[in-house]
Structures are given as structure tokens and as C-alpha cells.
Amino acid sequence: MARGSTSMEVRRDGVAVITVSNPPVNALSLDVIASLQRDYEEALRRSDVKAIVLTGAKGRFCGGFDINAFDKKPKNEKPGLLSIDFLTDVVEDAQKPSVAAIDGIALGGGLEVAMICHARISTSSAQLGLPELQLGIIPGLGGTQRLPRLVGLSKALEMMLLSKPVKGVEAHRFGLVDAVVSANELISTACSWALEIVEGKRPWFRSLHRTDRFPALEEMKNILNFARVQAQKKSANIQHPLVCIDVIEEGIVSGPRAGLMKETLCGKMLEMSQTSKSLRHVFFAQRATSKISYISNLGLMPRRIHKVAIVGGGLMGSGIATALISNNFLVILKEVNKQFLDAGVSRVKDNLWSFVKKGQMTKEDYEKKLSLLSGVLDYEQFRDADLVIEAVIEDISLKQKIFSDLERYCHSNCIFSTNTSTIDLQLIGQKASCQDRIAGAHFFSPAHVMPLLEIIRTDRTSSQVIIDLLDVAKKIRKTPIVVGNCTGFAVNRMFFPFTRVACLLVDYGLDVYHVDDVITKFGMPMGPFRLADLVGFGVAVASRKQYLQSYPERCYKSVLIKIMLEENRTGESSRRGFYLYDDKRKASPDPEINKYVEKSRSMASISQDPKLLKLTDDDIVEMMFFPVVNEACRLLDEGVAMKASDLDVASIMGRGFPSYRGGVMFWADSLGTKYIYNRLNAWSKDYGGIFEPCEYLAARARQGSSLVRTYIMSTTLL
Numbered sequence: 058m059a060r061g062s063t064s065m066e067v068r069r070d071g072v073a074v075i076t077v078s079n080p081p082v083n084a085l086s087l088d089v090i091a092s093l094q095r096d097y098e099e100a101l102r103r104s105d106v107k108a109i110v111l112t113g114a115k116g117r118f119c120g121g122f123d124i125n126a127f128d129k130k131p132k133n134e135k136p137g138l139l140s141i142d143f144l145t146d147v148v149e150d151a152q153k154p155s156v157a158a159i160d161g162i163a164l165g166g167g168l169e170v171a172m173i174c175h176a177r178i179s180t181s182s183a184q185l186g187l188p189e190l191q192l193g194i195i196p197g198l199g200g201t202q203r204l205p206r207l208v209g210l211s212k213a214l215e216m217m218l219l220s221k222p223v224k225g226v227e228a229h230r231f232g233l234v235d236a237v238v239s240a241n242e243l244i245s246t247a248c249s250w251a252l253e254i255v256e257g258k259r260p261w262f263r264s265l266h267r268t269d270r271f272p273a274l275e276e277m278k279n280i281l282n283f284a285r286v287q288a289q290k291k292s293a294n295i296q297h298p299l300v301c302i303d304v305i306e307e308g309i310v311s312g313p314r315a316g317l318m319k320e321t322l323c324g325k326m327l328e329m330s331q332t333s334k335s336l337r338h339v340f341f342a343q344r345a346t347s348k349i350s351y352i353s354n355l356g357l358m359p360r361r362i363h364k365v366a367i368v369g370g371g372l373m374g375s376g377i378a379t380a381l382i383s384n385n386f387l388v389i390l391k392e393v394n395k396q397f398l399d400a401g402v403s404r405v406k407d408n409l410w411s412f413v414k415k416g417q418m419t420k421e422d423y424e425k426k427l428s429l430l431s432g433v434l435d436y437e438q439f440r441d442a443d444l445v446i447e448a449v450i451e452d453i454s455l456k457q458k459i460f461s462d463l464e465r466y467c468h469s470n471c472i473f474s475t476n477t478s479t480i481d482l483q484l485i486g487q488k489a490s491c492q493d494r495i496a497g498a499h500f501f502s503p504a505h506v507m508p509l510l511e512i513i514r515t516d517r518t519s520s521q522v523i524i525d526l527l528d529v530a531k532k533i534r535k536t537p538i539v540v541g542n543c544t545g546f547a548v549n550r551m552f553f554p555f556t557r558v559a560c561l562l563v564d565y566g567l568d569v570y571h572v573d574d575v576i577t578k579f580g581m582p583m584g585p586f587r588l589a590d591l592v593g594f595g596v597a598v599a600s601r602k603q604y605l606q607s608y609p610e611r612c613y614k615s616v617l618i619k620i621m622l623e624e625n626r627t628g629e630s631s632r633r634g635f636y637l638y639d640d641k642r643k644a645s646p647d648p649e650i651n652k653y654v655e656k657s658r659s660m661a662s663i664s665q666d667p668k669l670l671k672l673t674d675d676d677i678v679e680m681m682f683f684p685v686v687n688e689a690c691r692l693l694d695e696g697v698a699m700k701a702s703d704l705d706v707a708s709i710m711g712r713g714f715p716s717y718r719g720g721v722m723f724w725a726d727s728l729g730t731k732y733i734y735n736r737l738n739a740w741s742k743d744y745g746g747i748f749e750p751c752e753y754l755a756a757r758a759r760q761g762s763s764l765v766r767t768y769i770m771s772t773t774l775l
């Protein structure tokens with residue numbers, strides 16, 4: 058079956074309107090491209106056609122090249138066949154002008170085709186951008202050459218390197234679009250514009266040949282070099298941003314045609330890179346998290362959640378309140394006394410204000426959003442709340458008491474959720490009778506910034522509640538993953554061996570700062586010890602206790618953090634943890650750290666292990682992450698997680714695993730299950746249960762099968 062097409066209507070005024078139609082985003086599939094070529098050739102041939110308007114069906118111009126079709130392109134295609142031979146030589150150099158009529162989105166290949174047109178008319182809210190770098194590739198239909206020529210080099214670099222789209226209004230300011238009109242007037246204005254070009258009343262610009270936005274060559278080289286430094290600083294492990302800059306430079310130095318050819322050749326190479334495969338996997342994995350077959354098949358619709366009540370105005374509660382009011386939910390925030398309530402509300406204000414400072418919110422919006430929040434000291438106003446999110450400290454009996462209170466005050470459809478990060482939901486809801494309305498809503502700190510929401514269902518949580526929470530997640534712009542109930546749920550449980558192995562390695566002789574350095578170079582935002590400082594040792598010890606209770610056979614019992622805690626080193630908050638912190642919270646290594654390491658080693662009766670002292674950086678990375686992969690396999694086996702790709706998304710969005718590696722499971726597949734199994738097996742013989750490979754992984758290693766494509770549906774959740 059064809060994936061989309063174009064249609065052409067020749068109007069009485071002689072304008073051929075070509076419409077791309079490939080729902081949902083009118084992507085340029087191979088079928089759409091072939092159809093576009095046919096329509097163009099006909100329009101250029103017909104004597105009754107004076108000009109062409111290109112647009113997209115149903116208010117969406119075009120979402121770019123079809124990301125599903127990367128691997129389906131003809132293998133031995135002549136380089137530049139589409140970008141140079143057709144789009145440049147046939148469309149841009151045609152004797153008939155083309156005008157793009159843009160509504161909704163013009164992204165990637167969509168914007169590139171629009172830039173080939175001789176003018177662009179847009180609605181004010183349309184989003185225009187070249188986000189290809191997010192997919193590990195560079196713009197491949199001339200975007201690297203035409204965007205700098207239309208908006209200037211600095212703005213073009215910003216839009217490409219940050220994959221940052223601009224709205225129609227801004228695009229007009231920068232010269233990317235020629236006029237902004239309402240959606241109703243879009244086609245008629247574009248048609249008139251095209252005819253006025255024919256009549257010589259408007260300029261007939263070919264974007265590729267413009268140089269009026271370029272400063273002197275020397276200045277351009279400085280801008281490009283600065284961009285290279287920034288790109289390297291942002292991520293030293295990926296090459297495609299640098300390739301993009303090189304391709305832009307080629308067009309400036311050797312001319313746009315040379316630039317187009319380099320863009321084509323480099324683009325082809327990048328499409329095949331592991332980075333691009335990983336990032337494309339992440340694109341689809343992220344969109345797949347809310348597709349839950351056993352729920353989608355029930356035909357349930359989300360109910361309207363109008364008012365949300367939050368219990369607890371601490372760091373998490375105030376962050377959650379910020380996320381909700383920023384997205385127009387009415388919120389009540391409950392605290393136990395006025396002092397705590399004032400502190401909570403003032404945290405919400407600070408959070409919101411940080412959006413204003415970053416230019417993400419206007420001052421008027423700040424006031425409007427803040428008016429959606431009210432602080433309370435009792436449950437009276439909970440009576441008409443549709444959803445409660447409990448976000449108090451991790452104290453089981455306190456949480457149990459709150460859930461019993463909620464039942465007395467809230468209406469019989471109200472959803473009761475808890476933001477616990479480790480405690481079993483069955484325990485929290487033990488004293489409540491409305492078990493079908495209880496779920497976990499685990500936000501990650503800071504909750505108004507972090508993009509992940511872990512939704513936890515117990516055996517008794519109703520599917521309707523899950524649908525409602527998925528809808529809330531979408532409205533507050535979080536990516537949800539739905540998981541089953543267990544200690545640590547999916548995200549924290551999967552990563553609990555990470556810090557444990559780090560402590561083991563240090564007990565056996567590795568240097569704390571070396572381990573952090575290796576892990577940071579791999580691409581994590583920080584190493585395990587710097588992270589422990591950030592989280593705080595109190596939390597680290599409490600959660601270790603939970604894991605030790607639930608998974609004793611694979612919880613390495615290091616006492617390192619406990620010893621440090623006894624000497625009042627609590628992490629970043631006290632400015633003394635594994636690192637020392639100055640007034641600006643800048644971390645520096647502490648030479649005294651070895652004192653604690655030696656004490657921990659002697660208490661565990663461990664001496665330095667010469668084998669481990671010879672570990673390469675890759676070995677350290679594998680020793681730290683393979684137990685994470687192993688635990689993730691257990692989550693799939695037990696049905697806590699439904700698909701490996703959900704865990705990829707969780708590892709990236711919840712823990713900062715580098716997206717260009719595709720998430721922890723996709724990365725594991727790039728090494729192979731057999732290799733991982735063998736290494737874990739060998740380490741488990743020397744260093745114990747934390748490395749013991751689970752049966753799920755062993756089975757995949759025996760079959761030589763991968764993890765990510767193995768979808769396991771939990772029988773308990775069906």
C-alpha cells in the first residue's frame with residue numbers, strides 16, 4: 058500500500074496547487090516524493106499553469122522525510138538525485154515560480170522543500186525548523202545551504218545545532234517567510250503571491266544563490282569555529298554536529314553546489330551511523346510508551362481532570378504543582394502548617410519565575426498561571442478534586458494515614474496517586490478500600506523540568522485510571538512509562554546496581570574520581586559518586602535499605618556512604634560528600650576521601666584486586682552498566698516493564714543515559730546479549746550475586762536474540 062501521495066488542482070487563475078497528503082504529519086515518504094515529482098513535471102509542462110503553490114493537507118505542511126523510510130532508500134541511487142537533480146535543477150531553477158503555503162509544521166525535509174520555493178507564506182503559529190540533528194543526521198535536501206542564506210549564519214546554526222524550530226511570526230522577522238497570514242487566507246495569498254512573481258511585481262528569489270545575509274568570510278569562519286567549540290562542549294562523543302558545520306562551510310567557501318554535494322555524501326554516511334540508528338530508535342520508542350495494547354483495545358476515553366490536589370509542598374510537591382499550573386490545571390497544595398505552606402508556594406513561584414527568566418514564559422502568563430494555585434492547610438477543598446498526588450516524605454505510616462484521610466474527603470471517582478520513588482504501592486494503599494483508584498505517579502526531580510513520568514499500576518488499579526494519568530502526562534508534556542509495582546518500580550530499580558557496583562569497584566581498589574570521570578566521558582551527565590552527592594546520602598542509605606530487603610542476593614553491601622554519613626558528610630547539601638563544594642556549588646575532589654575508602658575496605662575485609670586495577674575505561678563502563686541491563690531484563694521477565702524500548706526511554710529521560718546510544722537496552726543490543734551474559738557470568742564468580750545473569754538474559758544469549766525487539770506483555774497486568 059502506498060504511503061501517502063500528492064494531489065494537484067489547477068485553478069482558473071493558472072496556479073497549480075500541489076497538496077502533500079500523508080497523515081498524520083504529511084511526511085515525505087518515497088511514495089510522496091515520487092508523486093511530487095510527477096505532479097511537478099506535469100505542472101511545469103502544462104501551458105495553462107503559470108505558477109505553483111505547494112501545501113500540506115489538513116493544516117500541516119510537512120513533517121519532513123519519513124523517518125521509517127531511511128533504510129528503504131534505493132541503495133545505489135546517484136548522489137544528489139533528489140536534492141540537486143530534481144529539487145534544485147527542476148524546481149528551484151524552473152521557469153515557473155513556486156510558493157510554499159505553510160500551516161502547522163514545516164520541519165526537516167518539509168522546510169527544505171519550502172526553502173526551495175521562491176517565496177513562503179505562513180500562518181503565525183506554524184512551526185518551522187530543521188531538527189535533523191536530533192536524529193543523528195544533517196539536513197539532506199539543501200537545508201545546510203539555504204537556511205544560512207535566508208536567515209543568516211548565526212541564526213541558521215542555532216536552529217540546526219539546537220534542532221530548535223521557530224514560529225511563523227519569528228520566521229518572518231528573520232526572513233525565512235515572506236508573509237504571515239491567517240489559515241483562511243493562506244492558499245489565496247500564496248496563489249496571488251505566485252502570480253505577482255510571474256508578473257514581476259514581486260522578486261523571484263532563488264534561495265541557493267542569495268548572499269545578502271552573509272557577512273565577510275573571516276567573520277563567518279569565526280562564527281563557524283565558535284559553533285564547533287560549542288558543539289564539542291555539548292557532547293564530545295558525537296560527530297554529526299561537526300559534520301553539519303563542515304558542510305555549511307563547504308558551501309560558503311566552495312559555493313552552494315559544492316555544499317549540496319557534500320551535504321548529500323555526508324548525509325548518506327550519517328544515516329548509516331550507529332548514532333543515527335540510536336536516535337531514530339529513541340524517536341519511535343518515546344512515542345510508543347503510551348501505546349499499551351491491553352488498554353488501547355478497551356476503547357476507554359480519558360476523563361476530564363480539572364482540579365488536582367497535591368499533599369506536601371516540599372521540593373517534589375512544589376515541582377509537580379509548577380508542572381501542573383504551567384499547563385493550566387487548577388491546583389491546591391496542602392501542607393501541615395503555614396510556615397511549610399508559605400515555603401511550598403514560594404518554591405512554586407521561584408520555579409515559575411525561572412521560566413520567565415529563560416524567556417519561556419511572559420510576566421503576564423506568570424501571574425495567570427500562579428492564579429491557578431491555592432494553598433490549604435486541611436482537606437476541605439479536596440472534595441471536588443479529580444486527582445490527588447501525595448508527595449510527602451518516604452514514610453509508610455504517614456502515607457497510609459493520608460490515603461485513609463483522602464477516602465473520607467474526596468469524591469468516589471477521585472484518583473489517588475503517590476509520588477513515592479521506592480515504596481511498594483500495596484503497602485501505601487493497604488488501609489484504603491478504593492484499591493482500583495490507587496496508582497503511582499513518580500515524578501523525577503526537579504519535577505517541573507524533568508520530562509519523564511513513571512505511572513505505576515498495581516494488580517487492582519483500573520485501566521480507566523491509567524488512561525486518565527496518561528492523558529494528564531500528555532497535557533503536562535511529560536513522557537509517561539507505565540510499569541508494574543515493586544520496590545523501586547522500573548527506573549530506580551533498574552539503576553540500583555549502578556551505585557552498588559561503583560562502591561564495589563572502589564572497595565576493590567579503583568579511585569572514586571576515576572570512576573566518575575570514565576562514566577562522564579561515556580556520556581552520563583555525572584558519575585555515580587557525584588550523583589550520590591546530589592541526591593544526598595540520607596536518601597541513598599534509605600533506598601539501599603529498601604533494596605537490601607527486597608533483593609538481598611544482589612545488593613552489594615558497601616558501607617562507604619554510611620561511614621561518611623556518620624562523620625556528617627551528607628553530600629552536596631552540606632557541601633561535603635565525595636566532593637567538596639564551594640559557595641557556587643562547584644565540586645572539587647577531596648584528598649581525604651581515601652580515609653573513608655580504606656575504612657570501608659577493611660570493614661568489608663577486602664584488599665585491592667590487581668585484576669580490577671587493570672580495567673580499561675570500557676571495562677569499567679561495562680561493569681557498571683551490564684548489571685543495569687541485567688536488572689532491566691528481570692523487570693521485563695516479571696512484567697514490571699512491558700517493553701525494552703520503554704526502559705530505553707526511562708534510562709534517557711529519568712537517568713540521563715546518552716540518547717545517542719539509544720538507551721541502555723538498545724546500547725546493550727549493540728554489544729550483544731551473549732557477550733553481556735558471558736562477562737556477567739565471569740564477574741559473578743569473582744565478585745558475587747550483583748553480577749549474576751538472570752534467566753531472561755541467559756535465554757536471549759543462548760538464542761542469540763536481542764532485547765529491544767522482544768516485547769513482553771505482563772500476564773498479571775493483562
Ligand SMILES: C[C@H](O)CC(=O)SCCNC(=O)CCNC(=O)[C@H](O)C(C)(C)COP(=O)(O)OP(=O)(O)OC[C@H]1O[C@@H](n2cnc3c(N)ncnc32)[C@H](O)[C@@H]1OP(=O)(O)O
Pocket residue numbers: 081082084120121122123124125162164165166167169188189192195196197198200341344345
Ligand atoms: C532529508 C531530510 O533532511 C531528513 C528529514 O526530514 S528527517 C525528519 C525531520 N523531521 C522531524 O524530525 C520531525 C519529527 N516529528 C516531530 O517532531 C513531531 O512528530 C511533530 C512536531 C511533527 C508532531 O508532533 P505531535 O503532534 O506531538 O505528534 P507525534 O506523536 O510526535 O507524531 C505523530 C505521529 O507521526 C509520526 N511522525 C512524526 N514525524 C514523522 C516523520 N518525519 N516521519 C515518520 N513519522 C513521523 C510519529 O511517529 C507519530 O506516529 P504514531 O502516531 O504512529 O506514534
